[in-house]
Amino acid sequence: MGVDALVDRLREIVGDDGLVTDSVARLTYESDALTHLRIEPGAVVLPESVKQVQDVVRLCHETNVPFVARGHGTGLSGGALPSSEGVLIALTRLNRILEVDSSNFQITVEPGVTNLEISRSVERFDLYYAPDPSSQQVCSIGGNVAENSGGAHCLKYGFTVHHVIALEMVLPDGELIQVGGKTVDTPGFDLLGTIVGSEGTLGIVTKATLRLLRRPESKKMLIAAFDSTDLAGEAVSGIIAAGIIPAAVEMMDRMTIEAAESAVRPNFPVAEALLLVEIDGPLLEVEIVFNQVQEIVLRNSAREMRVATSEVEREQYWRGRKAAFAAMGRVSPNYYVQDGVIPRTKLPEVLRRIRALEVRSGLRIGNVFHAGDGNLHPLICYDEAVEGNAKLAAEVGAEILTYCIEAGGSLTGEHGVGADKACQMPKMFNATDLDTMQLLRRAFDSKGICNPDKIFPTPRLCGEVPGPYRPHPIEKDGLAERF
Amino acid sequence: MKFYESDILASAKLVAGEEAVIEGVTRVAKAVPKLCVTPPDVETLLATVKWANDAGQTIVPVGGGTKMEWGSLPSRVDVALSMAKLSVDCEHHQGDLLATIDAGMPLAAANALLAQYGQWLPVDPNHAKEATIGGIVATNDSGPRRHRYGTPRDLILGTSFVRPDGQLAKAGGRVVKNVAGYDLSKLLAGSFGSLGVIVNATFKLTPIPKSSRTVVIQCVDAMKVGECVSELMSTSLTPSALEVQGAPYRLLVRFESLEAVTEEQAVQTSALSVASRCEISVLRDEKEQQCWDDHALRPWRGSGSVLKVSFKPSYLTEVLQEIQTLCTTHDGIADVVGRAAVGSLMVGIDGELDNQVVVIRALRNAVSLWSGHAVFLRGPLAVRSKIDEWGGLGDGEMVMRAIKQNFDPTGLMSPGRWPFD
Numbered sequence: 001m002g003v004d005a006l007v008d009r010l011r012e013i014v015g016d017d018g019l020v021t022d023s024v025a026r027l028t029y030e031s032d033a034l035t036h037l038r039i040e041p042g043a044v045v046l047p048e049s050v051k052q053v054q055d056v057v058r059l060c061h062e063t064n065v066p067f068v069a070r071g072h073g074t075g076l077s078g079g080a081l082p083s084s085e086g087v088l089i090a091l092t093r094l095n096r097i098l099e100v101d102s103s104n105f106q107i108t109v110e111p112g113v114t115n116l117e118i119s120r121s122v123e124r125f126d127l128y129y130a131p132d133p134s135s136q137q138v139c140s141i142g143g144n145v146a147e148n149s150g151g152a153h154c155l156k157y158g159f160t161v162h163h164v165i166a167l168e169m170v171l172p173d174g175e176l177i178q179v180g181g182k183t184v185d186t187p188g189f190d191l192l193g194t195i196v197g198s199e200g201t202l203g204i205v206t207k208a209t210l211r212l213l214r215r216p217e218s219k220k221m222l223i224a225a226f227d228s229t230d231l232a233g234e235a236v237s238g239i240i241a242a243g244i245i246p247a248a249v250e251m252m253d254r255m256t257i258e259a260a261e262s263a264v265r266p267n268f269p270v271a272e273a274l275l276l277v278e279i280d281g282p283l284l285e286v287e288i289v290f291n292q293v294q295e296i297v298l299r300n301s302a303r304e305m306r307v308a309t310s311e312v313e314r315e316q317y318w319r320g321r322k323a324a325f326a327a328m329g330r331v332s333p334n335y336y337v338q339d340g341v342i343p344r345t346k347l348p349e350v351l352r353r354i355r356a357l358e359v360r361s362g363l364r365i366g367n368v369f370h371a372g373d374g375n376l377h378p379l380i381c382y383d384e385a386v387e388g389n390a391k392l393a394a395e396v397g398a399e400i401l402t403y404c405i406e407a408g409g410s411l412t413g414e415h416g417v418g419a420d421k422a423c424q425m426p427k428m429f430n431a432t433d434l435d436t437m438q439l440l441r442r443a444f445d446s447k448g449i450c451n452p453d454k455i456f457p458t459p460r461l462c463g464e465v466p467g468p469y470r471p472h473p474i475e476k477d478g479l480a481e482r483f
Numbered sequence: 484m485k486f487y488e489s490d491i492l493a494s495a496k497l498v499a500g501e502e503a504v505i506e507g508v509t510r511v512a513k514a515v516p517k518l519c520v521t522p523p524d525v526e527t528l529l530a531t532v533k534w535a536n537d538a539g540q541t542i543v544p545v546g547g548g549t550k551m552e553w554g555s556l557p558s559r560v561d562v563a564l565s566m567a568k569l570s571v572d573c574e575h576h577q578g579d580l581l582a583t584i585d586a587g588m589p590l591a592a593a594n595a596l597l598a599q600y601g602q603w604l605p606v607d608p609n610h611a612k613e614a615t616i617g618g619i620v621a622t623n624d625s626g627p628r629r630h631r632y633g634t635p636r637d638l639i640l641g642t643s644f645v646r647p648d649g650q651l652a653k654a655g656g657r658v659v660k661n662v663a664g665y666d667l668s669k670l671l672a673g674s675f676g677s678l679g680v681i682v683n684a685t686f687k688l689t690p691i692p693k694s695s696r697t698v699v700i701q702c703v704d705a706m707k708v709g710e711c712v713s714e715l716m717s718t719s720l721t722p723s724a725l726e727v728q729g730a731p732y733r734l735l736v737r738f739e740s741l742e743a744v745t746e747e748q749a750v751q752t753s754a755l756s757v758a759s760r761c762e763i764s765v766l767r768d769e770k771e772q773q774c775w776d777d778h779a780l781r782p783w784r785g786s787g788s789v790l791k792v793s794f795k796p797s798y799l800t801e802v803l804q805e806i807q808t809l810c811t812t813h814d815g816i817a818d819v820v821g822r823a824a825v826g827s828l829m830v831g832i833d834g835e836l837d838n839q840v841v842v843i844r845a846l847r848n849a850v851s852l853w854s855g856h857a858v859f860l861r862g863p864l865a866v867r868s869k870i871d872e873w874g875g876l877g878d879g880e881m882v883m884r885a886i887k888q889n890f891d892p893t894g895l896m897s898p899g900r901w902p903f904d
Contacts, residue, residue, distance in 0.1 A: 184826060185791065245689065
């Protein structure tokens with residue numbers, strides 16, 4: 001049965017108000033923040049209860065119609081790319097905070113709640129939710145769970161998967177299950193650990209119980225300028241070798257420093273490389289460790305070092321770092337954001353290859369990294385108006401991923417595989433590895449209707465050429481930044 | 484291919500080599516296997532698993548063998564597959580804070596290697612001296628430091644494993660940050676050898692803290708324990724472990740950081756309003772180590788049953804009181820150690836066998852009121868046979884069954900570990 005034939009039955013489930021029929025309104029749902037991949041969804045529904053989600057999924061299951069769940073659409077890998085023959089289920093109306101259990105450091109929320117709302121709602125208990133993707137003002141927790149989102153602080157605090165303790169999920173046949181629990185060690189396979197990061201391919205999460213942390217007593221931050229990214233990388237190695245795990249270590253190269261400076265004026269020094277290091281924890285520990293970090297940074301030929309002396313200054317530096325992506329718009333008409341991971345120690349080698357590629361391709365490539373964990377975000381500048389330039393940018397992006405894999409790294413550190421990198425998965429996993437992952441997928445979704453054409457390469461998918469990056473509307477409006 | 488029973492030994496030797504195969508003598512998970520195979524390398528391991536699958540022989544992977552009885556026992560043990568020889572490599576990437584470690588390597592050996600570079604895999608499972616990497620992952624076992632570092636599933640970054648059909652597969656990666664593909668290493672963590680044989684695992688490591696202090700707080704009753712824990716958790720103190728043991732109850736609060744910090748936090752802990760009204764001592768060096776060694780052994784000292792009990796941490800007092808009341812009523816003896824702020828206790832129960840059963844059942848009922856559950860880890864067969872070891876898998880069981888069927892369609896990999904196979 002085609003999706004068109006379902007419209008009336010969908011209306012019965014979600015009501016007139018829950019069915020998006022207006023063609024302009026439906027444009028919003030054609031893509032997530034990976035805007036060059038666009039598909040008009042067969043139908044769009046906005047359920048307002050778990051029961052409605054279940055009924056829609058059950059209908060899809062009965063009629064073999066694919067469905068795709070969507071949160072706030074900030075994903076960067078096309079994980080919420082709709083299916084033209086399917087139903088897009090937007091979970092924005094499931095946005096309630098259901099329970100705050102501060103004595104057990106837990107909060108239970110619906111998937112449409114934004115990441116930042118969670119921390120805000122428990123501020124009064126001096127608690128917070130640790131994963132902080134830079135889109136945290138707008139991204140939904142359902143999307144965070146699907147993508148196993150990270151952020152700048154994950155070297156020390158881990159990813160979403162370390163902070164989710166229970167989920168309620170609608171299985172691809174419409175059954176509702178509870179996974180994990182409000183206590184640890186629920187017996188059986190760790191379904192929780194497999195669902196978090198499964199990019200919406202195993203079911204639709206309708207509730208999440210998250211672990212909260214006490215706010216660190218103290219935070220200190222410094223920025224340091226270096227004459228090369230190699231020198232800055234050595235300083236990071238020095239910090240790690242001293243047995244220090246910073247709350248965050250970020251690196252920017254000359255191009256991204258300048259772009260950030262022109263965009264939000266964080267007052268960064270002019271340099272070939274800039275490090276931002278943040279230490280948090282108990283007061284005394286932070287004091288001692290931060291002094292050590294300063295010594296290490298200076299010993300590793302930092303040309304200039306500044307310690308943030310106030311919360312305002314700290315936030316100003318963070319704003320500079322977080323603006324790096326969007327700021328590229330000031331130095332280049334278009335740019336393409338890549339997300340790859342390398343073993344941190346391979347940084348000089350991989351950067352040299354990227355430099356050579358820059359020369360060879362004629363495209364400028366800026367670099368920002370989560371330097372502590374080796375997560376690179378190369379920014380490939382190009383001009384759409386120049387014939388063939390966009391295609392070249394995409395090829396350069398794919399080439400950089402090859403360098404990451406050859407260095408022993410990964411295709412993606414935090415943006416996910418989605419539709420964008422599905423065709424590149426064989427670079428990292430062989431046929432048996434991918435087949436084994438499918439064993440898991442089919443256990444949840446025997447019909448293959450739950451967010452199809454994501455993660456895994458298919459001939460249909462991989463015949464198409466990936467396109468370049470375009471900023472998402474919310475990004476243009478300054479509501480979100482890429483990180 | 485079909486085999487007669489008498490051919491099994493000979494054909495196993497053909498596949499795995501003469502030296503790698505012996506007839507089963509020692510018990511594995513309470514059963515005497517037909518064979519014990521110890522593959523000398525990964526190729527032989529793959530060939531052995533494939534052979535067993537073709538020959539319809541069940542396989543039970545064995546590491547240190549310290550947790551073979553946890554949960555349900557395998558229903559049939561044809562081949563005990565020892566990982567003892569796949570225990571050589573610990574590929575340490577110091578600057579990247581990670582290591583890929585062979586499944587058969589004991590944790591203690593791996594950590595001794597890593598310690599030379601000031602790093603470690605910060606898990607402290609039960610039977611830590613004999614436990615192997617593969618076994619720790621397969622059981623997802625942890626100890627007091629779970630309070631800070633979580634369980635193996637939180638530290639694992641990737642794994643290579645042999646599927647029940649004998650094919651080698653990998654998942655995850657060898658970098659600390661990676662979201663490419665399904666994280667099957669988390670699926671294997673806690674799967675008790677029922678989905679495949681772990682060949683190696685890559686973990687995120689942490690620097691070994693430079694100093695340690697343990698504050699021991701004597702608590703007069705379970706109420707005092709709860710008060711003390713909740714006060715501690717409302718401060719900005721950062722213990723690496725927060726353990727309760729008893730009765731009589733004591734709290735062990737461990738601080739691991741720089742010397743000045745552990746010293747300061749120990750002093751601050753002693754000055755807390757609830758703790759300061761209790762008898763307190765601060766341990767360091769050998770005395771501290773001794774205290775933790777004793778603590779780890781406590782639940783295993785008797786010959787009775789051992790349970791792992793989970794509950795919402797805010798009900799700690801109620802759970803401790805319940806255990807005490809049940810033991811008083813039914814003439815049992817309980818020894819409790821556990822993670823006070825995580826809500827996970829190891830409970831040793833001794834006494835008449837029938838009374839152990841009664842206590843276990845009643846305790847299960849009680850903790851279920853606090854969203855909790857209790858898993859049977861070890862105990863006399865007479866007790867085991869009267870209870871459901873896992874105590875129910877919840878409504879994820881249907882999905883778990885489907886996963887098991889997809890991974891192991893012939894049902895030969897540790898069969899019977901779960902209620903659904």
